[in-house]
Every structure is written in structure tokens, then in C-alpha cells.
Amino acid sequence: MHAIDCIFSAPGKAILHGEHAVVHGKVALAVSLNLRTFLRLQATSTSEVCINLPNINTFLSWDVTALQHLLQGATNEHRHLKELDAELVGRLRELTGIEAGSTDTRSMAVSAFLYMYLCIFAKAKALPSVSVTVWSELPTGAGLGSSAAYCVCVAAALLSAQGAVSSSPGSDGDTARWSGEELELINQWAFQGERIIHGNPSGVDNAVSTWGGILRYHAGKITPLQRVPMLRILLTNTRVPRSTKTLVAGVKDKINKFPSILNPVLESVDAVACTCEQTLMEMAKGLPTAEHYATLEELIDINQHHLNVMGVSHPSLDTLCRVTLARGLHSKLTGAGGGGCGITLLRPDSSASVVQDVIQDLKDTGYECWETSIGVPGIQLHSSHAVKEEVMNVFNSY
Amino acid sequence: MHAIDCIFSAPGKAILHGEHAVVHGKVALAVSLNLRTFLRLQATSTSEVCINLPNINTFLSWDVTALQHLLQGATNEHRHLKELDAELVGRLRELTGIEAGSTDTRSMAVSAFLYMYLCIFAKAKALPSVSVTVWSELPTGAGLGSSAAYCVCVAAALLSAQGAVSSSPGSDGDTARWSGEELELINQWAFQGERIIHGNPSGVDNAVSTWGGILRYHAGKITPLQRVPMLRILLTNTRVPRSTKTLVAGVKDKINKFPSILNPVLESVDAVACTCEQTLMEMAKGLPTAEHYATLEELIDINQHHLNVMGVSHPSLDTLCRVTLARGLHSKLTGAGGGGCGITLLRPDSSASVVQDVIQDLKDTGYECWETSIGVPGIQLHSSHAVKEEVMNVFNSY
Numbered sequence: 001m002h003a004i005d006c007i008f009s010a011p012g013k014a015i016l017h018g019e020h021a022v023v024h025g026k027v028a029l030a031v032s033l034n035l036r037t038f039l040r041l042q043a044t045s046t047s048e049v050c051i052n053l054p055n056i057n058t059f060l061s062w063d064v065t066a067l068q069h070l071l072q073g074a075t076n077e078h079r080h081l082k083e084l085d086a087e088l089v090g091r092l093r094e095l096t097g098i099e100a101g102s103t104d105t106r107s108m109a110v111s112a113f114l115y116m117y118l119c120i121f122a123k124a125k126a127l128p129s130v131s132v133t134v135w136s137e138l139p140t141g142a143g144l145g146s147s148a149a150y151c152v153c154v155a156a157a158l159l160s161a162q163g164a165v166s167s168s169p170g171s172d173g174d175t176a177r178w179s180g181e182e183l184e185l186i187n188q189w190a191f192q193g194e195r196i197i198h199g200n201p202s203g204v205d206n207a208v209s210t211w212g213g214i215l216r217y218h219a220g221k222i223t224p225l226q227r228v229p230m231l232r233i234l235l236t237n238t239r240v241p242r243s244t245k246t247l248v249a250g251v252k253d254k255i256n257k258f259p260s261i262l263n264p265v266l267e268s269v270d271a272v273a274c275t276c277e278q279t280l281m282e283m284a285k286g287l288p289t290a291e292h293y294a295t296l297e298e299l300i301d302i303n304q305h306h307l308n309v310m311g312v313s314h315p316s317l318d319t320l321c322r323v324t325l326a327r328g329l330h331s332k333l334t335g336a337g338g339g340g341c342g343i344t345l346l347r348p349d350s351s352a353s354v355v356q357d358v359i360q361d362l363k364d365t366g367y368e369c370w371e372t373s374i375g376v377p378g379i380q381l382h383s384s385h386a387v388k389e390e391v392m393n394v395f396n397s398y
Numbered sequence: 399m400h401a402i403d404c405i406f407s408a409p410g411k412a413i414l415h416g417e418h419a420v421v422h423g424k425v426a427l428a429v430s431l432n433l434r435t436f437l438r439l440q441a442t443s444t445s446e447v448c449i450n451l452p453n454i455n456t457f458l459s460w461d462v463t464a465l466q467h468l469l470q471g472a473t474n475e476h477r478h479l480k481e482l483d484a485e486l487v488g489r490l491r492e493l494t495g496i497e498a499g500s501t502d503t504r505s506m507a508v509s510a511f512l513y514m515y516l517c518i519f520a521k522a523k524a525l526p527s528v529s530v531t532v533w534s535e536l537p538t539g540a541g542l543g544s545s546a547a548y549c550v551c552v553a554a555a556l557l558s559a560q561g562a563v564s565s566s567p568g569s570d571g572d573t574a575r576w577s578g579e580e581l582e583l584i585n586q587w588a589f590q591g592e593r594i595i596h597g598n599p600s601g602v603d604n605a606v607s608t609w610g611g612i613l614r615y616h617a618g619k620i621t622p623l624q625r626v627p628m629l630r631i632l633l634t635n636t637r638v639p640r641s642t643k644t645l646v647a648g649v650k651d652k653i654n655k656f657p658s659i660l661n662p663v664l665e666s667v668d669a670v671a672c673t674c675e676q677t678l679m680e681m682a683k684g685l686p687t688a689e690h691y692a693t694l695e696e697l698i699d700i701n702q703h704h705l706n707v708m709g710v711s712h713p714s715l716d717t718l719c720r721v722t723l724a725r726g727l728h729s730k731l732t733g734a735g736g737g738g739c740g741i742t743l744l745r746p747d748s749s750a751s752v753v754q755d756v757i758q759d760l761k762d763t764g765y766e767c768w769e770t771s772i773g774v775p776g777i778q779l780h781s782s783h784a785v786k787e788e789v790m791n792v793f794n795s796y
Contacts, residue, residue: 260669261700264662268707271658302659305703309666318720 004043006160006167007382007395009036010152012138013145013208014235014334014343014374017273017303018217020251020310025219026270029277030204031374032212033144033235037136038387039153040395041161043128050131051113052398055140058106059398062095064127067114070095071122081188084195088118105140108147112193113154120158120189128161135394139368142237143244143335148205151193156186156379167381177380183210186379212378216277225277227284230375231296232346234324234359236331237368238316240339247338251310265306272303280375293347297330300345304332312337319365320344327358343374402441404558404565405780405793407434408550410536411543411606412633412732412741412772415671415701416615418649418708423617424668427675428602429772430610431542431633435534436785437551438793439559441526448529449511450796453538456504457796460493462525465512468493469520479586482593486516503538506545510591511552518556518587526559533792537766540635541642541733546603549591554584554777565779575778581608584777610776614675623675625682628773629694630744632722632757634729635766636714638737645736649708663704670701678773691745695728698743702730710735717763718742725756741772 011032018028044050050061070091092114093100098107113132121127134153138146156178160167165182178186190206207222208215214228255262276299283292304321307313317333320342324331331344346355355371362369384392409430416426442448448459468489490512491498496505511530519525532551536544554576558565563580576584585608592599605620606613612626653660674697681690702719705711715731718740722729729742744753753769760767782790 258669258673258696258700261666261673261697264666264669268659268662268666271656271662275656275659298656299659302656302707305707309700309703322716 005384006041006157007384007387007391008039008041008153008156008160008379009382009387010039010149010156010209010379011036011212011376012149013205014233014341016214016334016343016374017276017299018269019333019335019337020248020307020312021266021269021273022217023248023251024255024266026266027273027277028204028217029273030208030215030217032208032214032376032378033138033374034372034376035137035144035235035370037134037138037146037149037153038391038395039157040133041157042131043161044131045129046131047129048131049114049117049127049129051110052131052133053106053109053135054133054394054398055136056105056109058109060110062114064129066095067118068127071118081192084115084192085119089115089196092118108197109134109150112147112151112196115196116151116154116158116189116193119192120155120162120164124162130161131398132157133395133398135391137370139237143340144235145205145209147197148190148194148201148209151190151197152186152206152209152379154193155189156381159186159189160381177377183379186210208378210378212376214277214280214375216273225280228280228375229283229288230373232348232350232371232373234329234331234344234346234355234362235334235370235372236320236342236344236362238314238320238339238342239367240314240316242314242336242338242340244336247312247336251312254311262310265309269303269306272299272306275299288348290347293345296345300330300332300343307333307337314339316367317342320362320367323361323365324358327354327361329354329358346371403782404439404555405782405785405789406437406439406551406554406558406777407780407785408437408547408554408607408777409434409610409774410547411603412631412739414612414732414741414772415674415697416667417731417733417735418646418705418710419664419667419671420615421646421649422653422664424664425671425675426602426615427671428606428613428615430606430612430774430776431536431772432770432774433535433542433633433768435532435536435544435547435551436789436793437555438531439555440529441559442529443527444529445527446529447512447515447525447527449508450529450531451504451507451533452531452792452796453534454503454507456507458508460512462527464493465516466525469516479590482513482590483517487513487594490516506595507532507548510545510549510594513594514549514552514556514587514591517590518553518560518562522560528559529796530555531793531796533789535768537635541738542633543603543607545595546588546592546599546607549588549595550584550604550607550777552591553587554779557584557587558779575775581777584608606776608776610774612675612678612773614671623678626678626773627681627686628771630746630748630769630771632727632729632742632744632753632760633732633768633770634718634740634742634760636712636718636737636740637764637766638712638714640712640734640736640738642734645710645734649710652709660708663707667701667704670697670704673697686746688745691743694743698728698730698741705731705735712737714765715740718760718765721759721763722756725752725759727752727756744769 014033016029016031022028048061140146159165187210194201211224214225216223321331324344410433412431414427414429420426446459538544557563588604612623614621719729722742
């Protein structure tokens with residue numbers, strides 16, 4: 001087996017512009033978010049497959065022989081990347097005791113892992129004994145692509161162990177990345193995991209987590225932007241729960257009620273996303289200027305108003321905008337809205353004290369808040385000494 | 399002389415929808431506002447023309463002979479309604495000592511009055527001795543059409559005294575209104591007064607103050623809506639001073655910077671105004687329902703967001719919206735924005751206590767606030783016993 005002891009990480013995702021409008025055929029910009037999911041893969045001699053998910057207090061193991069059994073008699077026909085092998089999914093459910101229709105995080109995470117493990121090693125002589133520990137900085141269920149980051153890490157680790165992608169890819173100091181073809185394979189397997197978890201995902205989340213940077217999503221087509229700047233942001237979780245389905249339906253109702261009012265707003269959101277894309281390209285080409293940042297801020301404000309018009313903001317998000325604006329910073333909701341998360345753009349010269357003050361203000365409001373960045377690299381392989389201490393401490397506990 | 403002792407009143411105006419967008423060829427709805435300007439005209443035997451403007455502490459009188467002198471030798475050619483008689487304006491300036499270019503409220507009010515007085519009575523054998531007292535509920539310079547309400551009152555009173563319009567028009571109880579033709583004449587003379595005051599006014603303010611109700615203004619064309627409901631509102635003055643010129647220029651700059659983003663917003667504002675017009679028509683046809691009010695509220699919220707996108711809101715207006723929304727009421731800026739005034743829609747069933755509470759909240763924030771209504775009648779002639787005591791007390795002091 002390749003990859004005896006490796007650490008992988010994959011970013012989360014945020015929507016910079018175009019949430020909701022994308023459902024109606026407009027452009028959205030999905031960006032990688034530097035709240036990362038870390039995975040350590042270790043080869044073991046226990047004849048077991050262990051999975052440790054400390055974030056959700058899940059520590060499980062299966063005998064390799066029992067897992068091997070699941071593959072017997074099954075054809076490999078459906079074990080490709082076009083669709084899920086429904087028979088294998090059913091057998092996995094029996095083994096793990098997960099009922100059909102379960103949607104709890106633990107069941108989903110375990111099913112996705114075992115499915116990818118079995119499919120990726122199906123043609124191997126024997127299933128390998130491995131221990132996998134995954135720990136994430138991302139909150140789950142907050143629309144930040146935590147499941148995709150998880151699936152991308154799992155896919156990269158297993159493909160790397162299996163030898164389908166390099167276990168020592170081209171290195172850039174302490175982190176390594178793969179070729180475009182290898183990334184495509186990782187992405188496709190991660191998408192299988194996402195299908196187990198979400199049923200019918202768009203594929204945007206795993207694409208962002210795999211490729212990193214910024215992706216343009218339009219009418220089902222995902223295009224990574226070639227060169228983009230990394231941007232400092234605050235990511236704030238209002239902790240207000242929301243239903244994406246209900247919010248999407250609400251927008252549709254509003255469009256049906258006021259088509260002449262709402263359709264131009266969707267058009268304007270599309271133009272916001274395209275203008276933002278152009279601005280980011282310019283920033284990546286030359287030296288980003290204060291003018292560029294002013295434009296990004298204007299676009300954020302405009303889109304937040306448009307999202308309000310669509311009816312998907314929430315008093316908690318209005319508060320986020322107001323609190324950050326009081327410190328000169330511009331925010332918008334990201335994702336479904338109705339609560340959930342918002343992003344606040346920081347400038348390169350935003351002082352540490354302003355940032356600390358606004359984080360404190362937001363925490364005082366009852367929100368969770370992270371200083372992080374967007375447009376960051378996708379899936380990476382790390383030297384263990386290059387992984388931050390906090391993460392290594394977690395890994396060394398299991 | 400007709401009209402020996404008469405009391406007139408004319409409403410202010412607010413923009414319900416379409417401010418700023420109207421500059422770019424979109425529909426605006428201008429509504430009459432029941433903060434009224436009252437004028438008392440009394441025939442006197444003093445051979446003087448007296449004007450009392452207690453709101454701006456102005457009490458002036460002129461000898462009728464001196465005024466008559468201004469008309470001598472001047473042809474009547476330009477003293478029509480197409481344009482101002484520049485020569486007469488110049489002579490008035492000499493008489494009153496008002497410098498060319500003066501824009502203070504007193505100079506403007508006095509010039510407009512004397513101009514209308516001289517032109518309307520130019521063909522009479524002798525100028526009449528009259529005393530005119532004007533008192534207004536409208537704040538001046540707040541974009542609420544106070545100068546137009548003043549000019550409409552002056553025009554109606556002088557035309558009525560001169561006999562050009564009836565001094566005892568068709569009566570509806572204690573108030574009387576004029577025929578369409580008579581109103582048109584009042585409107586045209588009021589527009590002359592507005593020209594003295596503003597140079598190049600749109601004519602919307604005097605039209606609203608004359609006709610009352612709601613006017614549709616589109617590409618320079620003013621159309622009174624036939625039947626409209628009267629709506630209860632709060633009118634709030636944030637007291638934040640602003641420059642209409644700067645705000646209008648700012649919108650233009652923003653359109654030039656982001657045409658693909660802003661043009662659809664203007665289109666959406668146009669649709670908001672048209673949808674509002676349709677909704678008001680429906681309300682006037684049948685019994686207004688809670689559903690109608692919900693739609694009006696949604697339109698108010700949407701337009702306020704669009705005005706924000708155009709960059710013409712202000713933290714003081716955001717506060718107005720937030721404070722009223724906390725009591726379940728919806729607000730938007732009215733007019734130029736950047737401070738200035740906002741309107742808050744009340745429902746027929748908005749309880750007195752909620753209204754009192756929100757007024758108190760707004761006063762606590764440092765704003766002026768009036769409970770009033772929009773879509774009210776235009777210029778009216780009142781029986782003195784039908785005029786509210788507060789106003790009669792003012793009139794009886796002079």
C-alpha cells in the first residue's frame with residue numbers, strides 16, 4: 001500500500017455572489033474557504049478499518065474480512081463514477097445498521113467513507129488495514145461545504161493509498177498538490193461520497209474543495225477561474241437555523257408574485273457576480289489596489305440588498321452587516337440565508353485591532369466568528385511538521 | 399373684489415415610489431400629504447398689501463400705489479403662463495431689495511407672492527388691498543413640497559379674489575373644491591410661483607398640491623390617477639441635511655460605474671411603482687384587504703433596498719426602517735434620501751398604542767414625526783368654522 005502515514009487537508013466553500021439567483025440560471029461564484037478539514041491516513045496491521053471522527057464523537061472499526069464480504073458476488077458494473085452502486089449501498093446499510101433514509105451526520109459520514117473505501121479498493125487483491133482520523137475546522141450543516149471537504153479528503157487519501165493518484169505529488173515546500181487529471185479523479189470520487197450524503201448534490205462543493213480558488217457556476221457548468229487573489233475575510237455563523245428548501249421555495253414564490261420586479265433583480269445579481277469576477281481577474285493580474293477593494297465592498301453591499309429583496313435575509317444577518325459596517329467593514333450573507341453564515345471582507349490593511357474589535361462585537365452578539373481567507377488552495381498533502389500544532393494534537397490523541 | 403375673508407389649504411407631497419429612477423426615465427408616484435399649508439385672505443381698506451408668514455417670522459406690507467407703479471409701462475406680453483416676465487421680476491427685486499440669486503426662504507416666498515399678485519391683478523382697474531396670512535404644518539426644505547403648497551394656496555386665493563376662479567365653488571359640507579378647468583388655472587399660476595422659487599421645477603409638486611390624490615410622473619408627463627385610496631402613514635424627518643443635487647449626481651456616477659448592475663435595478667423600481675399603482679387601483683375599486691396592505695409593505699421594503707443600492711440611503715434612514723419594523727411597520731425614504739424624510743405605512747387596523755409607541759421611539763431617536771395620511775384632497779376652500787382650532791388661533795393673531 002502507498003501512503004503509509006499521510007495528512008491531507010481540503011477547504012470548505014462559501015458563495016461569494018449568486019446564491020439563489022443560480023437556481024434561476026444566473027452566474028454564481030463559489031470560493032474555497034480556509035476553514036479546512038484535515039485527514040490522517042495510517043496503514044495499520046490490525047486487519048481492521050478504523051474511522052475516527054472526533055468532531056462528532058464517532059470512533060468505529062470494522063473487520064476487513066467482513067468488509068471484503070460485501071464485495072463478493074457483486075459485479076463491478078455499477079462501481080464506476082457515473083452513478084452509485086445501489087446494491088453496495090444497501091449491503092453497507094445492513095452491515096452498519098444504518099436505516100435507509102437516515103440523514104444524521106454520523107450515518108452519512110460513515111456510509112460515504114465505507115462506500116469510497118470499498119469501491120476504490122474493489123479491484124485490489126485484499127482490502128488494506130487503515131486507520132483514518134478526520135478533524136475539521138468547519139461547522140457542519142452551516143452551508144460551508146463540510147461534507148464535501150470531508151469527501152474530498154477521504155477520496156484523496158484512499159486514491160493515494162491505492163496508487164490511483166500519486167502519494168508524493170509535486171511539492172511546493174511542505175505541501176503538495178496533484179496534476180489536473182489526478183484532481184479530476186479525486187473530485188469524481190468525492191462527488192460519489194457527496195451523493196451518498198446529499199442524494200443529488202450540484203457538485204459545486206466538492207469541485208471547490210478539490211480545486212480551491214474560485215469557481216464560476218452557471219447553468220450546471222462549473223468553471224474554475226484561472227488566476228484569483230486570496231482575500232482575507234471574517235466568516236460569521238449567526239447560529240440561526242434555516243431550511244434551504246423553504247428559502248429557495250420562498251424566492252420562487254416571490255418571483256411568481258412579482259415577476260417584473262424580481263426578474264431584473266436576478267439579472268442585477270448576475271451582473272454583480274460577473275463584475276466581481278472581472279475585478280478579481282484584474283486584481284490577480286496586477287497589484288490589487290484600494291479601488292479594487294472598494295469595488296468588492298460595493299458589490300457585497302449591493303448583493304446583500306438584492307438578497308433582502310428576494311426575502312432570504314434575516315434580522316441576524318442585518319445585524320451582522322450593521323455591526324461590521326460600524327467598523328468600516330462590509331458583509332453579506334453567504335449561501336441560503338435566513339440566518340446561517342455571512343462573510344465580511346477584510347482589506348489587506350485592515351488593522352489587527354479593528355479585526356479583533358469586530359470579532360469581539362460579533363461574539364458579543366452571540367455569533368461564532370473566524371478570521372480566515374477565501375480563494376485558497378484546494379486539496380493538499382502535508383508534511384506532518386507543516387501541519388499546525390492544534391491539528392497534530394488532535395491526530396496524536398487517536 | 400370677491401373673496402372677502404376666505405381660508406384655503408393645500409397639501410404637501412411625498413414620493414411613494416420612483417424617486418431618483420424618475421430622473422432616468424422611470425415611473426414615479428407622487429402623493430399628496432396631509433400636512434397642509436393654510437392661507438387666509440382678507441380684503442382690507444388700508445391701501446396696503448400685507449403678507450404674514452409666521453412660520454418664518456416674516457410680516458411685510460407694501461403700499462398698493464407703489465406696487466401699481468411696477469406695472470406701469472410694462473407690456474402684458476410676457477405676463478402669461480408660458481414663461482416668467484423677467485422685467486417684472488427685476489422690478490420686484492428692486493422694490494423689495496432682494497438681490498438676484500437670493501435663495502433664502504423669505505426672499506423666495508415674498509417674490510413669488512408679489513409676482514402672482516401683480517400678474518393676476520394686472521388687468522384690474524386697481525390693485526386690491528389685501529392681507530394674506532400663510533401658516534404651514536410642513537417643514538421647509540425637507541422635500542415635502544412646502545413651496546408648492548404655498549404657491550398653490552396663493553394662486554387659489556388670488557385667482558379667487560380676482561374672480562378668475564369661483565370664490566364659492568361646489569361645496570362638500572364645509573370644504574369646497576373647483577372644477578377641473580379652474581384647478582388647471584390654479585396649477586398653472588402656482589407653477590409660475592414655483593418658477594420664481596426654484597428656477598426650473600418639474601411641476602410635480604404644484605400638480606400634487608392642486609389635484610391631491612396620487613400622480614403618476616413619467617418622462618415629464620404628469621397623470622393624476624383616477625381613484626385612489628387614502629392611506630395612513632407616519633412622516634418622519636430624520637433632520638439629517640442633504641443635497642439633492644449631490645445625491646442625484648451620485649446615482650448617475652453609480653450607473654456609469656456599474657451599468658449592468660444598476661440599469662436592472664432602475665427597471666425593477668419602475669415595476670415597483672407600476673405594481674403599486676395597480677394595487678392602489680384595486681384597493682380603490684373594492685374593499686382594501688390585508689393582502690393589499692401586505693403587498694404595499696413588500697413594495698416599500700423592496701424599493702428601500704433598491705434606493706440603498708443606488709447609494710441614496712443613510713444610516714439615519716436605515717435606523718428609521720429598523721425602529722419601525724421592530725413594531726411591525728414598514729418604511730422607506732421619500733424624495734432625495736441621504737437623510738431627509740421617510741414614510742411609514744400604517745394599516746387601517748394599526749392600533750393607536752402601536753402608533754404612539756413607534757412615534758415615541760422615533761422621537762427618542764431624535765427625529766420629528768407626524769401621523770398623517772397620503773392620497774388626500776388637493777387645494778380646498780374652507781368655512782372658517784371647519785378649520786381646526788390650532789390654525790384659527792394662528793390666523794386670529796394677525
